[in-house]
């Protein structure tokens with residue numbers, strides 16, 4: 278690693294596991310000072326221990342991103358801990374799949390709260406702060422579900438499309454202030470989130486493992502992505518190397534489609 282994020286502070290949501298944890302490890306390796314958040318300090322203990330065993334100090338804050346007041350508190354505490362914020366990574370997200378007519382309004386609201394409202398609110402807080410610094414980076418984790426149609430996950434796809442629309446529009450308004458905001462659209466990534474695909478496995482009359490095998494076999498590369506592959510792009514988007522890029526979506530589909 279070459280210290281591409283040395284001297285930078287970063288707030289990473291959903292940092293306890295999966296893609297967020299891989300981003301936290303990659304950012305730490307590139308020299309960033311980290312504020313990590315997830316629903317509980319217990320869920321953050323593993324990543325925090327790994328970093329501290331490597332001699333890297335990180336700050337952990339528990340916050341439920343489905344609660345607006347928790348988001349305000351999270352951002353305030355983050356600034357108190359590190360003084361200023363250079364990079365916000367909006368990674369936390371939840372998945373729920375079912376046939377369109379079967380989603381309850383509560384389920385749709387919850388998906389919207391965590392996957393969209395929280396991203397909107399945190400980005401608003403971060404951009405307001407970054408404008409005073411004349412620089413900053415926002416990295417949003419959307420999904421190929423934010424670009425394309427896919428069956429039995431209309432509510433999730435709605436949230437991921439929203440993140441891309443938001444990223445582009447905010448990018449337009451903030452580029453003159455030295456702020457870059459971009460989105461990453463991963464395809465299938467090997468994380469705990471796949472457990473939530475149980476509903477699709479059941480509908481197909483197969484086990485979750487069988488569904489994983491079928492899904493992998495359908496991909497030209499024959500495998501899911503690993504979280505580290507997403508983290509490499511998040512490092513680029515958090516670093517000065519991407520200063521010329523804003524309002525863009527980088528698709529890492531694992532060869533699902535060539536667009």
Ligand SMILES: NC(=O)c1ccc[n+]([C@@H]2O[C@H](COP(=O)([O-])OP(=O)(O)OC[C@H]3O[C@@H](n4cnc5c(N)ncnc54)[C@H](OP(=O)(O)O)[C@@H]3O)[C@@H](O)[C@H]2O)c1
Pocket residue numbers: 290291292293294295296297314315316317320340341342343368369370371372391418419420421462463464465466467468469470471
């Ligand atoms: N896995 C994929 O195939 C895939 C593909 C494309 C895009 N994505 C997107 O990538 C992002 C990360 O996904 P992942 O697969 O790494 O997921 P994951 O392994 O399920 O991890 C989700 C993370 O979000 C946090 N989180 C969930 N609900 C929260 C809430 N209400 N408040 C605060 N934090 C909350 C979790 O914290 P706790 O540990 O405390 O629960 C955890 O850190 C998501 O936005 C997802 O939509 C995933």
